[in-house]
Amino acid sequence: MRAYIRLHRETIVLSLTLLLLIIATMKPTITLQREITSHLIFIDVTQSMNVTDMSVNGHPVSRLEYTKHLLKKTIKQLPCHSRVGLAIFFKADVALLYTPVETCRNLSLLEDTIDHLEWRMASRGNSNIRLGLQSIAVRLVTIDVPVNVVFITDGDEAAPLNAINKTNLSGWIGGSDWLLVGVGGEKPSPIPKLDANNKRVGIWSIYSIKIAPGIAVNDGPNSARDESYATAPxxxxxxxxxxxxxxxxxxxxKGNYLKASSPKALTHAMLNQKVSYKDQTEFNLSWLFALGALISIITLYIADMPNVYQKWSKTP
Structure with a gap:
């Protein structure tokens, strides 16, 4: 038997190589079950997020621009097969941009969406975060897979809360292990007022109980002063x-709070969230059979190298 194999070694190896290549072209797969972590990230796009009290690479930026930078870096650090969806928060409402998608295959989509986040996406500029949390809980009912909630906000309540309008969340049943991420400086800073073209036209006044975008600004010579503008510090x-x-x-x-500081810290906090689900996926084995065919060919020629060398050395 050994003599037969030695005599027909080349034929056997080439036949095996051909068989492996044929199997590879048939694209064989196996079904694997894996645990999937899915995150739905809600981003505050109210006008207080336009305050410039954060920095990126030493340059001052708004809270929203910092959030966009933070998110893009964080998503890149998540393991492949993680899923991320995006939504925005304004007033007391949330708007879902899309449900969670796989991060590695859809990285450009996620980054492009994040790049286009801005305050003008909000129909109202005021915010009630407590009611917003309830809106998130309602929105989750419409999503067919379990998700981890991440809510990035500066925590600014406009109009300011008092004993009358402060929603009581003590009987919360909307979900647990949510991650609230705080963005902003500790020092109070004025909120810039921007026009429909995203140009700064002043500072919001304390007399503006409701901070609403889209208020017409009359730049004509006979225009009266808009009382929503601040005229003094x-x-x-x-x-x-x-x-x-x-x-x-x-x-x-019953959630957790993280003050935004770095993509690494946010990634770690997101990976520690507990909600996940099992998913079945098809794993392609074509590359494995193709690799086997390559190894067979290489092995054949390596084994034949001594004979080739002897013939070459005897050549005058």
């Missing part, structure tokens, strides 16, 4: 990230 509508309030919110909904 003491009228500025100021905004800051209140960590204590954000921690209170997280505790009310």
């Amino acid at each position: 003491y009228e500025y509508y100021l905004s800051r990230l209140d960590d204590r309030y954000m921690e209170e919110l997280a505790a009310d909904i």
